[in-house]
Amino acid sequence: MAKTRGWRWSLPALLLAGPACASGSNLNMTPGVTDISLQVYNLHMTIFWICCAIGLVVFGAMFVSILLHRKSRGVEPATFHESTKVEIIWTAIPVLILIVMAIPATRVLIAMEDTSDSDVTVLITGSQWRWHYEYLDYDINYFSILATPRGQIEGRLPKGENYLLEVDRPLVIPTDKKVRFLMTSDDVIHSWWVPDFAIKKDTNPGFINEAWTQVNEPGIYRGQCTELCGMDHGFMPIVVIAKEPADFEIWAKAEEARIAEIREEEQRLLALQMNLDEQMELGERVYMAHCAACHQPNGEGLPPMFPALKGNQVTMEDRAEHIKVMVDGRPGTSMASFARQLSLRELTSVITYGRNAWGNDTGDVVQAAEVYEYMQGKGSN
Amino acid sequence: MSTVTTADHHDEHHDHKPTGIKRWLFTTNHKDIGSMYLIFALVMFFIGGAMAMVIRLELFQPGLQFVDPQFFNQMTTVHGLIMVFGAVMPAFTGLANWMIPMMIGAPDMALPRMNNWSFWILPFAFLILLITLFMPGGGPDFGWTFYAPLSTTYSNDTTALFVFSVHIMGISSIMGAINVIVTIVNMRAPGMTWMKMPLFVWTWLITAFLLIMVMPVLAGVVTMVLTDKYFATSFFDAAGGGDPVLFQHIFWFFGHPEVYIMILPAFGIVSAIVPTFARKKLFGYASMVYATASIAILSFLVWAHHMFTTGMPVFATLFFMYTTMLIAVPTGVKVFNWVATMWRGAMTFEVPMMFALAFIVLFTIGGLSGVMLAITPADFQYHDTYFVVAHFHYVLVSGAVFSIVAAAYYWLPKWTGHMYDEKLGQLHFWCSLISVNLLFFPMHFVGLAGMPRRIPDYALQFADFNAFISVGGFLFGLSQLIFVWVIIKCARGGEKATAQVWEGAEGLEWEVPSPAPYHTFGTPPQIK
Ligand code: HEM
Ligand SMILES: [Cu+2]
Numbered sequence: 001m002a003k004t005r006g007w008r009w010s011l012p013a014l015l016l017a018g019p020a021c022a023s024g025s026n027l028n029m030t031p032g033v034t035d036i037s038l039q040v041y042n043l044h045m046t047i048f049w050i051c052c053a054i055g056l057v058v059f060g061a062m063f064v065s066i067l068l069h070r071k072s073r074g075v076e077p078a079t080f081h082e083s084t085k086v087e088i089i090w091t092a093i094p095v096l097i098l099i100v101m102a103i104p105a106t107r108v109l110i111a112m113e114d115t116s117d118s119d120v121t122v123l124i125t126g127s128q129w130r131w132h133y134e135y136l137d138y139d140i141n142y143f144s145i146l147a148t149p150r151g152q153i154e155g156r157l158p159k160g161e162n163y164l165l166e167v168d169r170p171l172v173i174p175t176d177k178k179v180r181f182l183m184t185s186d187d188v189i190h191s192w193w194v195p196d197f198a199i200k201k202d203t204n205p206g207f208i209n210e211a212w213t214q215v216n217e218p219g220i221y222r223g224q225c226t227e228l229c230g231m232d233h234g235f236m237p238i239v240v241i242a243k244e245p246a247d248f249e250i251w252a253k254a255e256e257a258r259i260a261e262i263r264e265e266e267q268r269l270l271a272l273q274m275n276l277d278e279q280m281e282l283g284e285r286v287y288m289a290h291c292a293a294c295h296q297p298n299g300e301g302l303p304p305m306f307p308a309l310k311g312n313q314v315t316m317e318d319r320a321e322h323i324k325v326m327v328d329g330r331p332g333t334s335m336a337s338f339a340r341q342l343s344l345r346e347l348t349s350v351i352t353y354g355r356n357a358w359g360n361d362t363g364d365v366v367q368a369a370e371v372y373e374y375m376q377g378k379g380s381n
Numbered sequence: 382m383s384t385v386t387t388a389d390h391h392d393e394h395h396d397h398k399p400t401g402i403k404r405w406l407f408t409t410n411h412k413d414i415g416s417m418y419l420i421f422a423l424v425m426f427f428i429g430g431a432m433a434m435v436i437r438l439e440l441f442q443p444g445l446q447f448v449d450p451q452f453f454n455q456m457t458t459v460h461g462l463i464m465v466f467g468a469v470m471p472a473f474t475g476l477a478n479w480m481i482p483m484m485i486g487a488p489d490m491a492l493p494r495m496n497n498w499s500f501w502i503l504p505f506a507f508l509i510l511l512i513t514l515f516m517p518g519g520g521p522d523f524g525w526t527f528y529a530p531l532s533t534t535y536s537n538d539t540t541a542l543f544v545f546s547v548h549i550m551g552i553s554s555i556m557g558a559i560n561v562i563v564t565i566v567n568m569r570a571p572g573m574t575w576m577k578m579p580l581f582v583w584t585w586l587i588t589a590f591l592l593i594m595v596m597p598v599l600a601g602v603v604t605m606v607l608t609d610k611y612f613a614t615s616f617f618d619a620a621g622g623g624d625p626v627l628f629q630h631i632f633w634f635f636g637h638p639e640v641y642i643m644i645l646p647a648f649g650i651v652s653a654i655v656p657t658f659a660r661k662k663l664f665g666y667a668s669m670v671y672a673t674a675s676i677a678i679l680s681f682l683v684w685a686h687h688m689f690t691t692g693m694p695v696f697a698t699l700f701f702m703y704t705t706m707l708i709a710v711p712t713g714v715k716v717f718n719w720v721a722t723m724w725r726g727a728m729t730f731e732v733p734m735m736f737a738l739a740f741i742v743l744f745t746i747g748g749l750s751g752v753m754l755a756i757t758p759a760d761f762q763y764h765d766t767y768f769v770v771a772h773f774h775y776v777l778v779s780g781a782v783f784s785i786v787a788a789a790y791y792w793l794p795k796w797t798g799h800m801y802d803e804k805l806g807q808l809h810f811w812c813s814l815i816s817v818n819l820l821f822f823p824m825h826f827v828g829l830a831g832m833p834r835r836i837p838d839y840a841l842q843f844a845d846f847n848a849f850i851s852v853g854g855f856l857f858g859l860s861q862l863i864f865v866w867v868i869i870k871c872a873r874g875g876e877k878a879t880a881q882v883w884e885g886a887e888g889l890e891w892e893v894p895s896p897a898p899y900h901t902f903g904t905p906p907q908i909k
Contacts, residue, residue: 026830026842027826027829027830028826028829028830029759029762029829029830030831039758040758040759040761040762043756043758043759044753044756044759044762047752047753047756047759048753051749051750051752051753054713054749055745055746055749058716058717058720058745059742059745061720061724062720062723062738062741062742065720065723065724065725065726065728066723066728066738069659069723069724069725069726069727069728070727070728070729070730071660071727071728071729072729075725075727076727077659077660077661077725077726077727078661078724078725078726079661079662080664080725081661081662081663081664081665081666081722082664082665082666082667082668083665086665086721087665087668087714090713090714090717091710091714094709094710094713095707095710098706098707098709098710098752101706101756102702102703102706105702105756105757105758105759106699106702108758109695109698109699109702109757109758110695112758112761113695113698128535152444153444153445153838154444154445155444155445155446159443159444159841161841162840163443163840163841164443164838164839164840165840183692187530187534187535188528188530188531188534188535189528189530189531189625191690191765193765193833195762195831198758198761198762199761200690200761200762200764200765201690201692202690202691202692204619204624204625204626204691204692205530205619205625206618206619206620206624206625207619207624207625207626207692209691209692210692223831224831224833224836225833226690226764226765226766226833226834227528227690227765228454228523228524228528228531228835229531230454230522230531230535231450231451231454231522232450233450233454233835233836234450234833234835234836234837234838234839235450235838302449302451303517304517304518304537304538305451305518305519305537333535334535
């Protein structure tokens with residue numbers, strides 16, 4: 001016969017008490033920086049305490065029973081085995097508790113879904129494995145991709161403070177304004193989550209979802225994709241910078257100007273010839289940031305999902321096809337279109353890079369005009 | 382209840398069976414088939430467990446150390462598929478095979494040849510699934526939930542084999558379920574009225590109905606995945622007029638009842654064990670039956686609680702929030718009934734009871750986090766984080782799996798004729814109890830702190846907890862080796878078990894000798 005000790009059930013109880021002591025640290029849900037996120041946090045804490053109370057009663061009764069009603073104390077078992085009254089009571093009490101919980105939950109949910117009267121709208125498009133932000137009220141759109149160097153991920157470099165939670169270009173939004181997000185996807189389902197705003201919404205290809213936030217505090221807020229979206233699902237973070245409305249306007253003006261400048265530059269480029277070295281240098285940077293995750297830094301890919309570019313028929317010979325794949329992507333595969341995502345200069349350089357790196361050595365120097373011509377020819381961009 | 386000694390003597394005369402491999406290939410005996418199911422489930426438990434070890438090894442530290450992200454995704458996917466369809470479900474079917482005929486006084490399952498078939502196609506299903514891991518492109522890597530279009534347009538070419546393998550698993554489950562229903566409806570001994578059936582029989586009957594209703598839905602949805610990928614249909618492709626969210630509705634219409642398929646038989650097991658060791662009748666038998674039935678019915682009305690973030694209309698979201706909260710009520714009633722059964726009993730704490738008690742506490746913790754998940758605005762924060770991973774491992778590992786382990790200890794003496802080694806069993810219990818909590822409890826915290834599930838690498842603030850969780854995982858894995866040792870030892874020999882085995886045990890299975898003869902109840906017993 002087994003010996004048993006009284007402290008047996010104290011372990012789960014102790015662990016249950018954990019989040020209570022931990023609120024404010026990074027063990028619990030964040031109260032966030034919006035009114036909604038605070039309400040969500042309060043719902044979470046309320047239901048948490050209710051669960052603790054129920055647990056205390058149920059496990060308490062079990063504990064007492066285990067302590068007192070054991071054969072080794074020489075007790076005789078009782079014979080009662082049913083009571084309709086008791087059954088009704090312990091059905092009714094949970095129903096009441098749940099109704100009390102359902103009321104505030106319903107209220108918060110309805111508030112979260114009300115996207116009317118927004119001041120700023122951003123269209124968020126997920127794709128493998130980057131976010132695209134387009135400001136519908138401004139002439140601004142750009143991609144936002146993981147900025148953590150591969151060396152940190154592979155352990156060759158020490159990991160930085162915001163390891164895996166940093167991007168090249170964060171989303172910028174104004175504080176104290178109602179910002180509406182429209183969400184969709186170019187390929188699989190992703191999910192855009194920023195805990196501090198209590199927003200988590202799936203981006204469904206071919207459909208548009210809505211969400212909104214109104215941030216009270218300027219600051220930097222970080223999140224991640226939360227719907228499994230393929231190989232680099234763990235590597236598509238979200239960074240949002242909330243700025244005071246005036247600062248936001250300054251940023252937006254500067255960003256519009258920057259984007260306009262890139263366009264002008266592209267036009268200039270069409271006439272210009274870039275030499276091989278220049279292209280190889282830029283091309284390598286672009287390749288490492290956008291292509292190496294699948295096709296690997298050494299160009300050997302991960303066949304058959306991600307073909308090798310080294311010694312590939314397209315990169316070695318078929319120049320027109322090479323340009324086409326880069327501009328259009330390969331529909332039905334993870335190979336995305338890079339036409340919107342890279343500047344013309346970057347696009348051209350990475351094509352040249354692919355034709356000359358890893359011993360491909362074709363000596364081809366593609367020029368912007370050639371890529372541009374293809375894009376115009378099919379009316380894209 | 383009646384005695385059946387005369388019938389047993391008669392049975393033993395006819396105790397011939399073929400020997401060697403043929404016995405197992407061609408057997409139609411419910412006990413042989415039950416044993417094969419159970420051994421198969423145990424093997425799958427270790428294969429799925431090995432994959433979990435790979436996952437925990439990679440997550441031990443931030444950074445990518447051991448496997449690449451693609452292989453990591455294959456591990457999480459195949460781990461889930463194997464544990465659900467290869468370990469938990471076959472283990473319950475094995476228990477049903479062994480125990481249901483003995484509990485209702487039937488000589489065998491109603492459809493013995495189909496029984497043989499439903500077992501023997503299973504190894505092939507899993508062989509196919511496992512082989513894909515070694516094929517070019519690797520195995521399935523889109524999660525056990527295989528959401529489209531990740532599993533269609535963007536999946537690798539072994540997806541066809543994945544679909545084939547799921548079809549075979551589904552056929553096997555449906556055949557098993559038909560057998561259970563026909564057996565229970567037609568083959569109860571005279572006097573075994575509905576409301577006299579042991580709860581394990583009741584819960585399995587209801588589970589079997591759930592299986593028959595939802596496995597075809599799973600078959601439908603994998604077929605749609607197949608045709609979307611290979612035959613240019615567009616069920617889930619917006620470009621062709623389909624909808625990727627439709628996939629999730631169909632999948633979870635199967636998926637939510639599926640999670641109850643994995644827990645209702647566990648309720649039956651615990652409802653058998655607790656009264657035995659409390660030496661007191663089960664409290665509220667009738668309410669247990671009604672609660673099981675209401676859970677089964679409600680389980681068809683809650684599926685979209687897995688889809689709160691997909692952007693459903695508000696009224697639909699509210700509907701699923703309310704129904705999900707509601708399903709916690711009959712679940713609570715069950716827990717209260719178990720505690721009332723213990724109350725003022727005369728308890729002893731042998732290994733089956735220990736696992737049953739741990740089940741009640743830890744399953745309840747999982748149920749409570751389920752209630753938290755039902756609160757939709759809060760679920761927006763919990764969804765697809767480690768909080769959900771903690772929830773379903775509490776209900777499935779320290780719930781379903783613990784109940785299966787409890788059942789194994791409870792009935793091992795009946796199966797083998799020997800008592801298992803109580804000391805080793807207790808050691809197994811304590812190692813499992815402690816490690817399972819080290820493993821899964823901190824997942825609540827990392828989830829709340831913001832760590833998404835299904836990622837091979839994570840931000841630095843999650844590092845300490847993940848190392849801790851991994852150690853818990855390795856310890857839990859090691860602890861299960863003790864279990865294997867207990868089983869082997871018990872099969873080989875040990876103290877002879879009596880027919881009743883446990884002092885407080887009641888029911889027909891305890892009236893036949895231990896080990897149970899090859900054929901039991903050739904003449905049905907009379908139940909008064
Ligand atoms: C009190 C009863 C329960 C309630 C209210 C409940 C509620 C929920 C909710 C709302 C989710 C979705 C969470 C999310 O993805 O955001 C969920 C997930 C899940 N639950 Fe439960 N649950 C309960 C009991 C159970 C039981 C008994 C099982 C199985 C034995 C179970 C297994 C699961 C599984 C496997 C998932 C996750 C599936 C996945 O996404 O891979 N739950 N539960
Ligand atoms: Cu569910």
